[in-house]
Amino acid sequence: xxxxxxxxxxxxxxxxxxxxxxxxxxxxxxxxxxxxxxxxxxxxxxxxxxxxxxxxxxxxxxxxxxxxxxxxxxxxxxxxxxxxxxxxxxxxxxxxxxxxxxxxxxxxxxxxxxxxxxxxxxxxxxxxxxxxxxxxxxxxxxxxxxxxxxxxxxxxxxxxxxxxxxxxxxxxxxxxxxxxxxxxxxxxxxxxxxxxxxxxxxxxxxxxxxxxxxxxxxxxxxxxxxxxxxxxxxxxxxxxxxxxx
Amino acid sequence: xxxxxxxxxxxxxxxxxxxxxxxxxxxxxxxxxxxxxxxxxxxxxxxxxxxxxxxxxxxxxxxxxxxxxxxxxxxxxxxxxxxxxxxxxxxxxxxxxxxxxxxxxxxxxxxxxxxxxxxxxxxxxxxxxxxxxxxxxxxxxxxxxxxxxxxxxxxxxxxxxxxxxxxxxxxxxxxxxxxxxxxxxxxxxxxxxxxxxxxxxxxxxxxxxxxxxxxxxxxxxxxxxxxxxxxxxxxxxxxxxxxxxxxxxxxxxxxxxxxxxxxxxxxxxxxxxxxxxxxxxxxxxx
Numbered sequence: 001x002x003x004x005x006x007x008x009x010x011x012x013x014x015x016x017x018x019x020x021x022x023x024x025x026x027x028x029x030x031x032x033x034x035x036x037x038x039x040x041x042x043x044x045x046x047x048x049x050x051x052x053x054x055x056x057x058x059x060x061x062x063x064x065x066x067x068x069x070x071x072x073x074x075x076x077x078x079x080x081x082x083x084x085x086x087x088x089x090x091x092x093x094x095x096x097x098x099x100x101x102x103x104x105x106x107x108x109x110x111x112x113x114x115x116x117x118x119x120x121x122x123x124x125x126x127x128x129x130x131x132x133x134x135x136x137x138x139x140x141x142x143x144x145x146x147x148x149x150x151x152x153x154x155x156x157x158x159x160x161x162x163x164x165x166x167x168x169x170x171x172x173x174x175x176x177x178x179x180x181x182x183x184x185x186x187x188x189x190x191x192x193x194x195x196x197x198x199x200x201x202x203x204x205x206x207x208x209x210x211x212x213x214x215x216x217x218x219x220x221x222x223x224x225x226x227x228x229x230x231x232x233x234x235x236x237x238x239x240x241x242x243x244x245x
Numbered sequence: 246x247x248x249x250x251x252x253x254x255x256x257x258x259x260x261x262x263x264x265x266x267x268x269x270x271x272x273x274x275x276x277x278x279x280x281x282x283x284x285x286x287x288x289x290x291x292x293x294x295x296x297x298x299x300x301x302x303x304x305x306x307x308x309x310x311x312x313x314x315x316x317x318x319x320x321x322x323x324x325x326x327x328x329x330x331x332x333x334x335x336x337x338x339x340x341x342x343x344x345x346x347x348x349x350x351x352x353x354x355x356x357x358x359x360x361x362x363x364x365x366x367x368x369x370x371x372x373x374x375x376x377x378x379x380x381x382x383x384x385x386x387x388x389x390x391x392x393x394x395x396x397x398x399x400x401x402x403x404x405x406x407x408x409x410x411x412x413x414x415x416x417x418x419x420x421x422x423x424x425x426x427x428x429x430x431x432x433x434x435x436x437x438x439x440x441x442x443x444x445x446x447x448x449x450x451x452x453x454x455x456x457x458x459x460x461x462x463x464x465x466x467x468x469x470x471x472x473x474x475x476x477x478x479x480x481x482x483x484x485x486x487x488x489x490x491x492x493x494x495x496x497x498x499x500x501x502x503x504x505x506x507x508x509x510x511x512x513x514x515x516x517x518x519x520x521x522x523x524x525x526x527x528x529x530x531x
Contacts, residue, residue, distance in 0.1 A: 089346065
């Protein structure tokens, strides 16, 4: 754990230098989604007794946790590995692979939590009925961890910066709009619904939404998300072992 | 003397092409050993294998008696590395880069600050500790990398083309640092394609060509295999030809017997001559 913190320490040192700019840029997308979908498109829509604004905010928080955790860990590692080449220094240090993997994922978790909390603060000004409970916090942390490890896995597999961009376009972008963020899955045909349940963001959205709106918690979604977390963790370990002795 | 590096039968293939080909080599503790060869000879691949970054296709590597494939964690405590390319984290300052390395090598917090300060003083970068990497010169970056590699007091230091891209003055400054490390007891294993660097620094030089070690010895021994004095004959339209002699007397005698129209240069032979004679190519790859 100490080694993982050492790796996180360096990423935090870099983040500390530019956190106001980071927060500003990271808030841009979710606030735009909120304005466009929550206020614009969804005004007047009622989702089984809940306003569309209150429906969409937890989804956007799940989406924010995905994009910022993925990019915070993945893009960062991709740059360290292929551009700065400073990741070699970590590989040559007497540090266990699990610590190395965790250390590289933790900055994604930190960034994901920071961005999600910042957005949540903005959103609560607009929709004060959002309920922040312990399950919500745990769900948010699990979502950040899962997508941070997905980012690390993608960065370890990528052979170029272009590969990361391709991954973003082919995996993250469809998830952004189809992962239960902006609409209820009960409205889509059965076949598509099953396909959408295969996306980790769908389960993050379902769990966070239920927790935020004080509905019965979908623990199956929590377990599925946890399954994705372990799958990405395992994949990351295999990719790391493949690239070192 | 104890060997700090023992390499036997080391090979590395990429897509069926051998980049390192059956390398056998030992380096003694406290030695300043150099790998000389043109770009693409297999020097960097060898260093990447020795530093556990790349898996060999076959062969074994013992570092300080430890098998690098079986116990990479222990091996990583023995060596420090200055890579050919800039490998500093450019989002961090020089001081923070060193701090990260110290943390990853488990140097206790109490000792960390002093050791970083001492090493920055050693490489004359104390005034630049808080500068971001992109705000300092290439020579300073290289010296910061050397300071970082020395931070955990490694027994063995790998320097992969340590002066590539540096101006002559900075290069000599780095040479002074390398000599000082050697004086202070470290084993230094460096790769270079600069002839003068190998001659100026190394006690023994291994000549690498297409992944094979084709000659090994002190710079003087290698030159002696050829002759310590070189005579260049700049013929009319036939290009330059070279002749080698054990001493100046024999070379002078040879020159006296030449027709007066021949343009002749007599000089000390060097490792470039050795490399050309062995491979038919220049080390610089021209």
